[in-house]
Amino acid sequence: MSKQEQHWEKTRGLLFITLAIWFVFSIGIFLFGAEMQESNIRPFGYPLTYWFTCQGSLAIFVILIFWFAGRQEKIDDEFGFTEREGEQ
Amino acid sequence: MIKGKFIDNLPKIYGIYTGGFLVFIILMSIAENAGMSKELIGIFFVSFTVLIYALIGWLSRTLQSDAYYVAGRQVPTVFNGMATAADWMSGASFVAMAGGIYFKGYGYMALLVGWTGGYVLVAALLAPYLRKFGCYTVPDFIGTRYGGNLARFCAVLVLTIASFTYVTAQINATGRIASVALDIPFNIAVYVGLASILMCSMLGGMRAVTWTQVAQYIVLIIAYLLPVFWISSNIGGGFFPHFMLADEVARIAELESQFGLGTDAMKNSAADMATVPKGLAQITKAHSEVNATPWQFISLAVCMMAGTASLPHVMMRYFTTPSVRTARRSVGWSLFFIFLLYSSAPMLATLSKISLLDPNLATGIIGKSVAEVQALDWYQNWNQAKLMFVSDFNGNGTLELNEFFMKADAVVLATPEIAGLPYVISGLVAAGGMAAAMSTADGLVLAISNALSHDIYYKIINPKAETAKRLIVARILLVIIGFAGATIAALEIRDILGSVIWAFDFAMSGLFFPLVLGVWWKRANAAGAVAGMLLGLASGTGYLIWVHFMGGAGFLGITASTFGLVGASVSLVAMIVVSLITEAPDSATQKMVDDVRVPSGKTILGKQ
Numbered sequence: 282m283s284k285q286e287q288h289w290e291k292t293r294g295l296l297f298i299t300l301a302i303w304f305v306f307s308i309g310i311f312l313f314g315a316e317m318q319e320s321n322i323r324p325f326g327y328p329l330t331y332w333f334t335c336q337g338s339l340a341i342f343v344i345l346i347f348w349f350a351g352r353q354e355k356i357d358d359e360f361g362f363t364e365r366e367g368e369q
Numbered sequence: 370m371i372k373g374k375f376i377d378n379l380p381k382i383y384g385i386y387t388g389g390f391l392v393f394i395i396l397m398s399i400a401e402n403a404g405m406s407k408e409l410i411g412i413f414f415v416s417f418t419v420l421i422y423a424l425i426g427w428l429s430r431t432l433q434s435d436a437y438y439v440a441g442r443q444v445p446t447v448f449n450g451m452a453t454a455a456d457w458m459s460g461a462s463f464v465a466m467a468g469g470i471y472f473k474g475y476g477y478m479a480l481l482v483g484w485t486g487g488y489v490l491v492a493a494l495l496a497p498y499l500r501k502f503g504c505y506t507v508p509d510f511i512g513t514r515y516g517g518n519l520a521r522f523c524a525v526l527v528l529t530i531a532s533f534t535y536v537t538a539q540i541n542a543t544g545r546i547a548s549v550a551l552d553i554p555f556n557i558a559v560y561v562g563l564a565s566i567l568m569c570s571m572l573g574g575m576r577a578v579t580w581t582q583v584a585q586y587i588v589l590i591i592a593y594l595l596p597v598f599w600i601s602s603n604i605g606g607g608f609f610p611h612f613m614l615a616d617e618v619a620r621i622a623e624l625e626s627q628f629g630l631g632t633d634a635m636k637n638s639a640a641d642m643a644t645v646p647k648g649l650a651q652i653t654k655a656h657s658e659v660n661a662t663p664w665q666f667i668s669l670a671v672c673m674m675a676g677t678a679s680l681p682h683v684m685m686r687y688f689t690t691p692s693v694r695t696a697r698r699s700v701g702w703s704l705f706f707i708f709l710l711y712s713s714a715p716m717l718a719t720l721s722k723i724s725l726l727d728p729n730l731a732t733g734i735i736g737k738s739v740a741e742v743q744a745l746d747w748y749q750n751w752n753q754a755k756l757m758f759v760s761d762f763n764g765n766g767t768l769e770l771n772e773f774f775m776k777a778d779a780v781v782l783a784t785p786e787i788a789g790l791p792y793v794i795s796g797l798v799a800a801g802g803m804a805a806a807m808s809t810a811d812g813l814v815l816a817i818s819n820a821l822s823h824d825i826y827y828k829i830i831n832p833k834a835e836t837a838k839r840l841i842v843a844r845i846l847l848v849i850i851g852f853a854g855a856t857i858a859a860l861e862i863r864d865i866l867g868s869v870i871w872a873f874d875f876a877m878s879g880l881f882f883p884l885v886l887g888v889w890w891k892r893a894n895a896a897g898a899v900a901g902m903l904l905g906l907a908s909g910t911g912y913l914i915w916v917h918f919m920g921g922a923g924f925l926g927i928t929a930s931t932f933g934l935v936g937a938s939v940s941l942v943a944m945i946v947v948s949l950i951t952e953a954p955d956s957a958t959q960k961m962v963d964d965v966r967v968p969s970g971k972t973i974l975g976k977q
Contacts, residue, residue, distance in 0.1 A: 307486035326615025334478035346701040
């Protein structure tokens, strides 16, 4: 397998992990909205589903993107595909 | 010239700008105490900020195509994040979203999840690859990746329909705010809004829009957060509302059941409702209860997420970063800056509701006498603007929950006054709403006119046109599109939030899969992409017409707000089937896709 194919394989792997986490917090948990609302876990005292829609999922997305960017940069570095300064 | 130095000095320049704006707020509050009238405060806030944006627009004027189309590709990560956040957060986010949550609760909070979750898709699936491509516009990517003018033209078509639906809503929002703040009729205010939008974008294109959007973000975030924090400490909710309003949320649920929300006594007769001005609503849904089925919630969230990843005015912001790496990080910063406002919207809805409902607060109006409420200064103002209404339906002299009506768009603008804050905050909020709507309208008008001037005029009609001529065409188109948008906005066909949701569905129907598969599936070819765009757009639009205008029942619980699901599914199937039964893309195209996937090396298109 060429260097480029390996790079793409890893990139794709990272994509699937990222999309899986994304799926859980944008779709997965809201399948159980009514059940979660009844739960005793109450972040900052808010009902759980309410909290996830207001803050929880949103904050997780922000962290997820920065984590993804960091991992992707590592993959690019590993194969020497990182851009050089001033390159267009 | 100033350019190199200007980029280096960005933190200092915007720091001074922010400080200056805070000083302006303080000066206005001193003026209010000295007896300046409300009208004058509103006029000062809106016109002062708009003039600053116009000044930035004028300073950023350019005659170079690289600066006009992609701001010279040198916008630093964090600043591009701010500009994207302003570009993204429209009148719908600023003016209408908290209102939607106020009235519909959980069901509408799907918008919060959808409008943030979409950025994960942008970061992982598209933005870095389109940046590597080095295109000027989104149709530029489609046209080059798939090859042929037909694919390019289809992309422009989808882009224009989606963005135009969106932009009319934004011009509508600027008009609404300008008409309240400047006290002029709505159909004139729409053109005042348009003039301000054009001043920011016409001379400098993307470069001007970038630097005004950063300035607009600073104004809009201050204007949104300040009242939230202020009201929260005023009513004893805590100094940091986001972590401390749980008691208020619980209190609202208590009050809602005390006032009989959802019982038959709360239903108004048709004759009574006929006296309520059009578009105004009473609270019908509980504040924090889960009141939508999982499918209702998820389908709306999915449409907004896929729409986010397909809306060209957002995508083109990532063409302005210096590199692929910065494009990726910039998406994270964008979402961070958006998060600051979005996580505050439900808090604002909570504070607004408790201020109106709680009889223990001085501001609570439910349970007071109707005559007393009608005599309130703020009530009279908003009633006059046809955004608020009370009526004693049962004739007992006391205001009940079902006797108070408000337009969703008014919640954010009216809350500071309702909660008893000084009027200077209302002026600030008006300026913030204006900034939000203007920044998005700028991005959208530019996206449309750039696609028409670059992809239709330059790439298809007249490939030999000189730069100067191309930029003149771009500017003429900008003005024409702006006027068309304003004219339609003045007709007020649909409310702000409704048309914005449609725009996402249109974009998702036609562009989501052609964009994503363009990067992630080498086998996708021109015939498949054209089929995907056209059939997706046609089926989505058809479903919308059937459900919304012909009273059709729809299927699978897909509504007029989620018709993108139909469009995108058809688009995906059509694209795969047609691609597979036609010839695979040639080796040059395959090589191009390989190059897009690697961050280093030259951009595909090079300098245009």
